Amino acid sequence: MRILIVDDEIVALNSVRRLLKRRGFSNVEICDNGMDAINRIKNNDFDIVLLDILMPEKDGLEVLKSTKPFKPQTEFILVTAVDDIATAVRSVRLGAYDYLVKPVDNERLVLSIERAYERKGLLAGLAGARNESKAVETLEAFSGIVTQCPRMTELLTYAAVMARSGNPILISGESGTGKELLAQGIHRIDSSVDAPFIAVNVPSIPETLFESQFFGHIKGAFTGADTDYPGFFEQADGGTLFLDEIGELPQKQQAKLLRVLEEKSVRRISDTKPTPVDLRIISATNQDLDKACQENRFRLDLLYRLKAAHIHLPPLSEREGDILLLTAYFQKKACAKHNKAVNGFSPEAVDILIHKEYPGNVRELAALVENAVLLAESGFIEPQHLGVEHVPIPPFARTLCSLTEDATVHFAFVLAHNKGDRKKTAQILGVSVRQIQRKIAMMKNDARWKSLLDDN
Ligand SMILES: Nc1ncnc2c1ncn2[C@@H]1O[C@H](COP(=O)(O)OP(=O)(O)OP(=O)(O)O)[C@@H](O)[C@H]1O
Ligand SMILES: [Mg+2]
Secondary structure, eight states, rough: EEEEESSSSSSHHHHHHHHHHHHHEEEEEOOOOOHHHOOOOOOOOOOOEHHHSSSSSSSSSHHHHTTTTTTTTTTTEEEEEEEOOHHHHHHHHHOOOOEEEEEEOOOHHHHHHHHHHHHHHHHHHHHHHHSSSHHHHHGGGTTTTTOOHHHHHHHHHHHHHHHHOOEEEEEOTTTSSSHHHHHHHHHHHSSOOOOOEEEEGGSSSSSGGGHHHHHHEEETSTOOOOOOEEEEHHHHHEEEEEETTGGGOOHHHHHHHHHHHHOOOOOOOTOOEEOOOEEEEEESSSSOOOHHTTSSSSSSHHHHHHEEEEEOOOOGGGGGGHHHHHHHHHHHHHHHTTTOOOOEHHHHHHHHHHHHHOTTTTHHHHHHHHHHHOOOOOOOOOOGGGTTOOOOOOOOOOOOOOOOHHHHHHHHHHHHHTTHHHHHHHHHHHHHHOOOHHHHHHHHHHHHGGGGTTTT
């Protein structure tokens, strides 16, 4: 592993170099200014660059910005004397792997370097794995996840590689995008068949019960504690603890979770000794946790721990190609569940499914399809089974006519579409309400057009 340390303070440079040498990193180089650093990083293949932020002339962020795009394989760890969340977030956006505050704890530094190196290896392996049959095999573990979207396939391949690292994984995405489903898949990839998967919905645990629920207690710890009780961490030992809606974790508990991650042990309430635990944490959120950190609602150090790997599930609107595939899948499931047979969806119903908005994402589509299967008597599923009133389309078929006649037909169409609303019609057509009224009066008096006006 080839490491470069960049810092304008020679003393700091030498002491970090000594530390790393003691820890077995033999190939460590140093550099004491930003300009030099840019040239050396661009012209060499460093695995890791430890970069001080506050330096005269070119500061660390500038060095990062001008080199990372050329050296995507080099991992950057930024070091700073000021603990400023905005800078931390900015450096991560620019591609830094980690952000450490001086005085840097030796263990934390070594851990960060090891992790960055590990990630680099994983990403390189991932690029190679894409074309191999191994990737396909991996995806079988995610067989419950229906998709043909290339972005999703790529993301699942990444998830599979990350699953094997055993590191914490953060899954973000809107509600109903399949975060829990993915967490279960990741768990299956890297655990024995009987390993526990403990799912905890964080906001549903009252703050007063947090300690006993997560850490457990021993018999007699408090009134009512009449048996020993292992908390969630211990229940998930040897498997996965899935922390859903992690963004809702209160500040005080964030510190406790961080400690468990660092110490890999828990202490039950009233117990004198800690119990070691070996578990993987997968957390999920539909919030922007970077923003939560900026607003001091979430601890940045905890966020880094939780997102050794970060997977963002795109909303259904960004994987439109999956809508019909998922529809067929949910239709089959619903038919089996309710012992019903339907032929499929009518073309109008398909049109509605494709163009609808899904704020509840895959979950919403699943419920919609299941209800439609229940409502359809037999044959095909029609728009009304999807809760869409069947609007009879007036006979506005195209005919060979003059432009004036065509304009009248178009006028009637827009008016009918707006259920006779003069104001809306005027807005759409770009004319005044009075012109609309005049046009309607004219049509009412003309046998050719009268029938197009419905009862409006
Ligand atoms: N790609 C998919 N293939 C098949 N089923 C899916 C897929 N994505 C989601 N689902 C199904 O949609 C439902 C919602 O998924 P899940 O509970 O994993 O979402 P979530 O992101 O955790 O939602 P929330 O944020 O609301 O907790 C589940 O029934 C799940 O099985
Ligand atoms: Mg969920």
